[in-house]
Amino acid sequence: MKTLRIGTRDSALAVWQAATVARALEAKGYKTELVEVKSAGDLDLSTPLSQFGSTGVFTKILDEALYQDKADIAVHSLKDYPTQAPEGIVMAAVLERGPVEDILVHKGNLDFLDHAAGKVATGSIRRIAQWKARYPEHDNPGLRGNVQTRLQKLADNDWHGAIFAKAGLERLNLLPEHYEILDWMIPAPAQGIVGITCLESKGEFQEILHEINHANTALRAKVERDFLRTVEGGCSAPVGAYAEIEENQIRLQAGVFSLDGKEKVRLENAVPLSAASELGISMAQEALKRGAAAILEKIKHD
Numbered sequence: 001m002k003t004l005r006i007g008t009r010d011s012a013l014a015v016w017q018a019a020t021v022a023r024a025l026e027a028k029g030y031k032t033e034l035v036e037v038k039s040a041g042d043l044d045l046s047t048p049l050s051q052f053g054s055t056g057v058f059t060k061i062l063d064e065a066l067y068q069d070k071a072d073i074a075v076h077s078l079k080d081y082p083t084q085a086p087e088g089i090v091m092a093a094v095l096e097r098g099p100v101e102d103i104l105v106h107k108g109n110l111d112f113l114d115h116a117a118g119k120v121a122t123g124s125i126r127r128i129a130q131w132k133a134r135y136p137e138h139d140n141p142g143l144r145g146n147v148q149t150r151l152q153k154l155a156d157n158d159w160h161g162a163i164f165a166k167a168g169l170e171r172l173n174l175l176p177e178h179y180e181i182l183d184w185m186i187p188a189p190a191q192g193i194v195g196i197t198c199l200e201s202k203g204e205f206q207e208i209l210h211e212i213n214h215a216n217t218a219l220r221a222k223v224e225r226d227f228l229r230t231v232e233g234g235c236s237a238p239v240g241a242y243a244e245i246e247e248n249q250i251r252l253q254a255g256v257f258s259l260d261g262k263e264k265v266r267l268e269n270a271v272p273l274s275a276a277s278e279l280g281i282s283m284a285q286e287a288l289k290r291g292a293a294a295i296l297e298k299i300k301h302d
């Protein structure tokens, strides 16, 4: 078998994720090499992410690498990958989920949480909406860039804290001394999950990737992303979804939030594993009926 070319973005986190995929494949006896590419989302740090229009700003460049046969497979943070894969591309495997939580990195003093002048930086509309729901007086300065850049910006500014995915910091050994797990914040669908794509036409790569697929993680990701796909209708929306498998059941917690934090629809439901394929979709339909449709319509308008 020839060497598998693994496409990855060139950020430290992306390379860590791709190297982890490489190790898993090598443990199964395959040879690998990394092919690093830059993405538009990494190059233009001045534009807020929400203004790139559609989802997939980080991921298109790796889709291109597959189409152009520059890579055989491509490694993504699954939460950044569109819920509908582009024509001819399949999400062929996921690795076992890492930490799923959002965390608040702060400067050693949490007193600001009780004060109106609190400043907590994040570039994610899902995080802003949930933060505003809990701390309506606080300011949420925008924050973009890779993990190291964002930690540096926090250090350089007068902000009290900034929000991160625990997975990203832990994977790079950058978890700082002062942080709090935000157990009340619903994570992004598929947060903490590494996904691997290849061309649909390449059955041989799909079979290889199947060998490293983590089935439990794949099921949780499917339910969370089914919820997102059903509510979102293509735009990047403030949506959280978190699925857990317990014995023979799968439980989904999900939420859709208005940007000012004033409106929210939160749901939680558990069903037998045999009904997992319907759970995300039916809960999304329920959420839309209970007000999520109106929240999302307003966001599209503004």
Ligand SMILES: NCc1[nH]cc(CCC(=O)O)c1CC(=O)O
Residues within 6 Å of the ligand: 077, 078, 079, 080, 163, 164, 165, 167, 168, 190, 191, 192, 193, 194
């Ligand atoms: N949107 C950027 C992004 N994409 C994946 C991760 C971290 C790994 C993960 O959540 O799977 C991050 C950083 C963050 O959200 O703080």
